[in-house]
Amino acid sequence: MSSRKVYGRFCEFGGSLKFFLIVILYLNIGVLFAQTSFVIDYVPENTKTTDFLYLSGSFNNWNPEDPNYRFTRNFDGTYELRDKLFKGSWISFKITRGSWDTVEVEKEGTPLTVRKHSFNLTTEEKIVIQVAGWADTLSLRDKQKKVTIVLTEVPRNTPPNSSFYVCGNFNGWVPGDSRYKMKQLVSGIYQVEVPIYSEQLEYKFTRGNWLTVEGKSYGRPIPNRILSNKEIAMNIPVKNSITYWEDQSYGIFNPYTLILILTALQGFFLIFIINSNSNNNKWANQALSVLIFIISITLIARVVIYDRVIYTDYPKLSLLTDFVFFLYGPVFLIYIERLLQHSKKSFLNYWTHFMPFFLQLVIYISFSFNPTHTFIEQNLFQSLESPPYAVYEIIVLIALVFNIYYWFRIKGNINKYFKNIEINYSTDQNIKYLNVIMMVLGVCLVIWTVIVLADVYSSFSDDPINYTTNLLIDIVWVVFSVMVYLLGYFAIKQPEIFRMSVVEIEDSKPEVNRAQIDTDELNKQKQALHKKMTQEQIYLNPDLSLPELALKMDTSVHALSKTINTGYSKNFRDFVNHYRIQDFIQRAQDEKYKNQTYLAIALAVGFNSKSSFNRSFKKVTDKSPRKYFDDLRES
Template sequence: MPNKGSMVGLEIFFKFSRAMFLVAIFLMGVSKLDAQTTFEVDYVPPETSVNDTLYLTGSFNNWNPSDKNYAFKRQADGTYKLSNKQFLNSWISYKITRGSWETVEVQKDGQPLKVRKLSFNQIGPQTETLQVAGWTDKLNTAAEKKWLTIEVVDIPLNTPPNTSLYICGNFNGWVPGDERYKLKPVGNGNYEIVIPVYDERLEYKFTRGNWSTVEGNSYGRPRPNRIIELSEVNPNQVVEDTISYWEDQSYGIFNPYTLLLVLTALQGFFLIFIINSNQNNNKWANQALSVLIFVISFTLIARVVIYDRVIYTNYPKLSLLTDLVFFLYGPTLLIYIKRLLHHAKKAIWDYWPHYIPFLLQCIIYVSFFFKPTHTFIEQNLFQSMDSPPYSVYEVIVVLALVFNVWYWFRIRGIIRNYFKNIEHTYSTDQNIRYLNAILIILGICLVLWTVIILVDVYGTFTEQPVNTLTNFLIDGIWIVFSVVVFFLGYFAIKQPQIFRMAEQEEEEAPEAEKPQMESEELEELKQALHKIMTEDQVYLNPELSLPDLADRMNSNVHTLSRTINSGFNKNFRDFVNHYRIEDFIERAQDEKYKNQTFLAIALAVGFNSKSSFNRSFKKVTNKSPREYFNDLEQASS
C-alpha cells in the first residue's frame, strides 16, 4: 500500500496534471470558437461585367473555382455577398474567381495575389469585407514575366495511381490546386510544366491538389520551399526535379521518432506511480521528481500531437505547450537535487521566485493565443529572426537557453560539492552517480539548443535555407531529452534504493565558529565510539551514516564529526571502513568462512560494492586483498 508520503506526492502530481489539462482545453478553445462567416466584396475592377458571377474558392472546397455553393450574390448597390458560411477548420485560405482559374483575382499590376487567409477566433458570426484589385484575364499582359520549364523525373513509389500533380509557388500566389499548373505526363513516368516567373527568385512546391498532399521529407516532415535563382539558370534549360516523399503517404504521426516520444511519455507516467509507491521513500525529493517527470512526459505528448499536420493546422497553438519546459525544467530539477541531496523540506511553492520567468512567459503567450490562427502558423517557432513578429519568440528562446545554462551550472556545482563531501557523511558509496549522467544528457541538449540558435542566425543573415537542418536538430533535442526518463526508469528498476535515500547531515558550521572540544571530552567520545563500533558492530550496516551513528550515541552530527576528524584523524567513511577491513581480515582467516569469496565476506562486513571494498582495503593496508593474504601465507610458511 502506498504510504502517506506517496499519497501526498500523487496528490501534487494530479493537481499539476489537472492544471495542464485545463491549459490544453483553453488553447484548443481559443483556436476555434465559431466559423460562421459572411463575405462581402465592396469593390471590383470597373471592367467587371454585371453578368459575371463571383466565386469563393479555397482549402474548404478543394480549390474548385466555380463551386455553386460558394457563389456570391450581386446586391442592388453593386456589392457582392456570400452569407453565413460554416467552415469545419479553424482557418481557411482562399481566393476570388469569376468561374475559372483564368479569371482569378490578381494584384492591380497583374502580379499574382498571394492566397488570402482567414481565422475564426471570435465568438459569434463575423463579416469579412474584401476588395478585388484586378482579374487575370483583364490584366495578364500588364505584368512582365519569363517562362521556365520544370520536369519531374521521379516520384515516390507510393504515389496513388492516376493522381494529378500540381505545382504552386510565388508565381500563382501559392494555390495548391490551380488547374492552370497541373503537370502533364510526358512519358517514361516523367511530368512537365511550363510556369511564369515574375521575380528573380522562384519559390515553389509540388502537391497532389491541396496542402494535405504536399511533398515532404522523410517521416512526413515538411520540406523547405524549392528555390531557383533565375540568374543561375539558362532560359532554355529544363529544370529537373525529384519528389522523394508525400507528407500524407509517409509515416505521419506514427513513425519511429514519435513512437519513441510516446513510449517515453508513457514510461514517465508509469514511473511517477512507481516512485510514489515505494515504502519509506524520500517523499520530499520524489514529489519534486514526480513534477519533473510529468513536465517532461507532458511536453513529449504535446510534441507528438503537433507532429500531425492535420492537428497542427487546426490547433497550431497546442505547440505552445511544448514550451512549458523552457522555464519549468531548470527550477524543478534544482528543487529535486536539493531535496535529494540535502533533504530541503520547503514546499515547491516556497521556491516561487525561481518560477517568475515561467509566469512572465505565460503572460506573454496569452497574446499569442489570440492571434489569428493563420498568422500564428506563419509566425511559427524557430523561423527567421528578421521578421518582427518572430522577435518576441526568439528573445524568449535565447533567454530560456541562458536561463537553463545557468541552472545547469548551479546544479552541477551542488552535485560536485555533494560528492566532494560525501565521505564525511556516508560510510559507503551512494547510488546517485546517475545524476552526473543526467547532467551530461542535459548538457548535450543545451549544446544542440545553442547550435539551433546559431544556425537560425546564420540563415537570417545569409538568406540560406536552414529549415531542414533546424528541424533535424530540434528533433535531436527531443530524442536526447527523452533519454532522461528512460534513464530514471532504468535506475528505478535496477536500483530502487535511490528513491529511498537516508537523510544527510545538515551543513556544518565553518571551523572558526565551532567551539573547541576539551581533551577530556574528546577522549571520552573516542572511547564511546570505539566501544559502539567493536561491541555493537554498527559498521555492519551498509547504509550507516553519520546522522545514524549520532542518534545511536545520543549525540549530534557536528560533535561526532569533530571527534572522528580530530580524535582519529579520519573522515567518517575511512573511520567506519577501518573497522570493516579489520573484521574482514579476521573473517577471511577464520575456517568457517573458508568457502566464501572475498566479495561475500566484504558484503557481510558492511561494504556495498566490490569497488568500494577494494579501494578501502588498499587505503588501510597499502595492498590489494590478494596481495595482503599472499604475503601472510609466505610469512607464516
Template sequence: MTTTSLLLSSKKTHCPTKRKGYSVYRYVVLIVLLLQSIFLKLNAQTTFIVDYVPPETNVKDTLYLSGSFNNWNPADKNYIFQLQENGNYVLANKQFHNSSWISYKITRGNWETVEVQKNGQPLNVRKHSFTSSKPETVTLQVAGWADQLKKEKTNKIVLQVVDLPNNTPPNTSLFVCGNFNGWVPGDERYKLQDIGNGIHQISIPVYGNRIEYKYTRGNWLTVEGNSYGRPRPNRVLDVNILSTKTLIKDSIAFWEDQSYGIFNPYTLVLVLTALQGFFLIFIINSNQNNNKWANQALSILIFVISFTLIARVVIYDRVIYTNYPKLSLLTDLVFFLYAPTLLIYIKRLLHHAKKSIWQYWPHFLPFLLQCIVYVTFFFKPTHTFIEQNLFQSMDSPPYAVYEVIVVLALAFNIWYWFKINGIVNRYFKNIEHNYSTDQNLKYLNTILIILGICLLLWTVIITVDVYATFTEQPANFLINFLIDGIWIVFSVVVFFLGYFAIKQPQIFRMPEPEEEIEEPKIEKPVLETEELAQLKTNLHQIMTQEQVYLNPQLSLPELAEKMNTNVHTLSRAINAGFNKNFRDFVNQYRIQDFINRAQDEKYKNQTFLAIALAVGFNSKSSFNRSFKKVTDKSPREYFNQLNQD
C-alpha cells in the same frame, strides 16, 4: 531566422495514413476536438461581402469562393456569391466545420479568371481565422481579374519532375504552386503534363528575382515532403543566375501523406518515453519507505518531460497542427520549468532539504513571465500564428520575442546546469565526511552529461541559425535534424531513470536522516583535550561493543544521534582524534572485522564478498578500495602473505 524554438522550427506537421497505431491517433484527435468544443466554437456562420470589383466586371459573371474547404474548386456551386441591388456580392451564412481557419480566393468560375493584384501580379491566398461563436462578416475588395488586366510579358522557366516516390498513387495529377500563383495548391493552370517516360513538365512565369515553389497532388495534405513525413523547405530559384531557357529538373522524394505520418520511428521513441515516464512516476511513489521529499520533485520533473514529449508528438501531425497550431506552445513551457525543478530534486536528494516547492518560487519567475507572453500569442488569429512560425522574420515583433525567449532560455539553462553540477561535485567531494559507503548516486553525473549534450546542440542550432540569417544560406534541414536530436537525447533521461529505478530501487527509497547533512565548515573551533579524549573513547566503544558499522547505511548524523552529540562536533572529533574522515574511520572497523571473520573456521565456506557485505560494505568495489587503503594490499594478496608467514 529559424531557431524560434527547439520545437517551433519543426512544427510543420503531417497527415497520417491508416496503419497500426492509427486508432491511437484517432483518440488523440477526439481529445483535441473535445478541447476545441470546450474552449472554442468554430462553426460560427460567416458571411462574405465583396463591396468592390473592377469596373470591367460583367454583371452576368458569377463569383465563387474557392479555398481549402472545397479542395480549391474554382466553380463550386455551394459557394456562389449573389449579386445584390446595391452592387455588392454576398455569400451568406456559410459554416466551415472542423476548421479553425481557411485560405481562399475569389474566382469567376476557373483559375484563368482568378483575382489578382491591381498590377496583374499574383495575389497570395487570403486567410481568415474563426475566433468567435457569433456570426461574422468579412468584407473584401477585388483589385483585378487575371484575364482582364493587361499582362506584361514575362519570362518562363520550365520545370520537369523526373522522379516520383514509388508509393505515388497511379494516374495522380501533379501540381506546382508558389509565389507565381499566390500559393494555390490545386491551380489547374499549373497542372503538370505527362510527356512520357515518367516525366512531368510545366512552364511557370517569372515574377521578380526569386521563385519559391513546391509540388502537390492538389492540396496541402498531399504536398511533397522529406523522410518520415517531415516537411521540406520551399524549393528556391534565383532568377538572376538562371537563363530564360533553363530547364529545371526536380525529383520528389516523399509525399507527406504517404509517409509514416504522426507515428514514425522518431515519434514512437517520444511516445514510449512519455509512457514510461508516467509509469515511472507511479513506481517511485508506490515504494514503501520512499524518499518522499526527493521523489516529489522527481515526479514533477518526469511529468514535465513526459507531458512536453506528448505535446510534441500531437503537433507532429499536419491536420492537428494546421487546425490547432497553438498547442505547439505547450512544448515550449519546458524552457524555464525543467532546470529549477531539477535543482529542487538535487537539493532534496543530496541535502535532504524539506523546503516546500512553493518556497522556491523565485526560480519560477521566468516561467511565469513566459506564460504571460504566450497568453498574448494564444489570442492571435490562427493563420497569423502559423505564418509567423513558418515564414519567420526578425521584422515581425512576435518572432523577435520568440528569438529573445529562446536565447534567454538557453542562457538560463546553462546557468542552472553549472549551478547543479557544482552542487553534485561538492557532494561527491565531501561524501566521505558524511556517509560510510557509496550512495549509488553516480547516475546524476550521467544525467548532467545528457543535459550538457542537449545544451551543446541547442547552442549549435542558434549559431547555425545566426549564420544562415546573415549569409542567407538556408539551413532548415540541419536545424531540424539537430532539433530532433535534442528531443531524442532529452528523452534518454527518462529511460535512464527507469533503468536505475529497476536496477537500483534503493535510490528512490533512501532513508532520510533527522538532521540535514551539511558540508564541513572551513573554520571550526578546536576541541578541548579532555572533550576530544572522551569522544574518542565513546566512539571506540560504540564501534566495538554495539558494532554500528555493520549498518551499510550508517551516516554521520545517525551516529551523532546515537552518541547524543551534533554532527559538527562528531566530525571534528573524528578528524582531529583519528586523523581520518568519517568513511575511513568506519571502514577501518569493518576491515578489521572482515579479517577476523575470514580467519574464523565458522566462515570458511563463505566468499570474501559475502563476508564483506556482512560487515557493512554495500559493494565489491567499495570493499576492495577500502581494504587496499587500510592494508595497502588486495584481500587476496593480504591473506596469501599471511599464510606464508
C-alpha cells in the same frame, strides 16, 4: 496503500495539472465549425454582369467553379455568398470567375497571394472582399519570362493516376492551380512552364492540395524550393525529384514520435508508481511527480504538432513545448532540495524562480491573439523580421542561459550533499542516479547551445542550415526524453530511492576559534574509539553514521569528527572502511570463508555495494582485491 491515499497524493500536484489544462484551453480555443458570409463590394470595371464569381479554397479542394460556392450578384453591384459552414479554425481562398485563367490578381496583374481568414468567434462572421484585377484581362502572365520545371522522380508509394502540380510565388501559392498541372512527357517524367514575377522563384510540388504536398519522411514540412536569379538566367529546364509526400509518410506515428509517446506514457505510469508506494520522501516525490508530468505533457505536445491536420487547426499547441524552458530548472531544483535537504517549503515559496515562466506565458498569450493563419506563417517562415519570431529567438537564448545557471546550481547542491555524506556516513547513499540525470541534462544543454549558434549563423548568413538545426532539435528531444526512462529504470530496479529515510547532514564547514585538542586527550579518545570498533565491531553495520557512533561513544558529533580527522587524518567514511578492509582481509584468508566470494565477504563486513568495496580496498591497499591476494600468495 488505499485508493483514498493514492488519490490524496495525486491531489497534491493536481494544481499543476489544472493550470496546464487551463493554459491549453486558452491557447487553443478554436472553432470546429464556423458559419461565415462573404461580400465582394468591389470588382474591376471590366467585369461583365453575366460573369459568375466563385469562392475557391482549402475547403473545396481548390475547385475554381464549385456551384456550392458561387456568389449571388445583388442589384447594387455587390456579390454575396451567405451562411457557408467551414470546418476548422481557418481557411485559405481566392476569388475566380470559373477557372484559374480568370483568377483574381493584384491591380498591376501580378499574382495575389492566397487570402486567409481565421475564425475566432462562434457567431456568424462577414468577410468583405475587394477584387483588384483579373488574370485574363490584364494578361501579365503571358508577357513574363518563363522557366521549365521538370519532375524526374516521385516516391514509390505515390497513389496511382496522381496528378502533380507546382505552386509558388508565381501563382500566389495555390496548390491545385490547373494552369500549373504538370504534363507527362514519358513514363515518370513531368514538366510545366511557370512565369517569373520576382528575382527568385520559390515553389513546391503538390498533388492538388496542401495535405498532399511534398515533405519529409516523418511528415514534416520541407523548406520551399528556391531558384535564384542566376539559375533562372541560365534558361535551362530545372530538374527536381520528390522523396516523400506528407500524407504518404510515417506521419504522426514514426520511430521518432513513438519514442516520445512511449516516454510520455511511461512518465504518467511512473507518477502513479511513485505516489502509490509507502515512503519517507513524500515531499520530494511530489516535486518529482510534477517534474515528470511537465516532461510528459511537453513530449505529448511535441508529438501532436507532427500531425499536419492537428497543427493546421490548433497550431498554438506548439507553444506548450516551450513552457518547459522556464519550468524544468526551478522544479528540478525544488525536487533536489526536498530530496537532499528534506525541505518542506511549498512551491509558492519559490515564486521568484517562476517569474521568467509567467513572463513567457504573458508573451505567448499575446501571440495567441493573432489569427491562426498568421500564427502559422510567422512560425513557418522563420525570419527575424517577424516580431514574434524575433521575440521567440530572444526567449530561447535567455532560456538557454537560465537552464545553464540551474544546471550548475543543482550540480553544486548534489556535490555538496555527496561531500557531506562522505563525511558523516560510512557507505554510499543510493542516489548516484542523480549524476546520470545531470550528465544527460548536460548533453541536452550542449546540443541546445549548438542549435542556438547554428540558428544565429543561419539568421545572418545566406547559407541556410535548417536541416542540421531541425535534426539537432529532434536529437535534443530524444536525449531529453531519456531522463524519464532513467527514472523509470531506477524506480523498478532500485525502488528504495523513492523511499529514502531522512538523513541529517552535519555542517562540513571548518570549525573556527575552537581550542585545539590536547595530545593526551586525543590518544585517550583514539584508544576508546579503537576499542569500540574492534570489540563491538560496529563497523559491520552498513548504515553506520557519524551521529550514531558519537551516541555510542557518549560524545558530540563535532568532538568525534575532530578525533577522527586529527588522530587518523581520515574522514569518517575512510576511517570505518579501514576497519572493514582489515576484517575482510582476515576473513578472506580464513578457511571457513573459502567457499564465499569476495563480494559476499565484503557485504558481510559492512559494505553495501561492490563498487564501494573495490574503491575502498584500492584506497587502503593501493591494489585490487585479486591483485592483493595474488601478491600475498607469491610472497
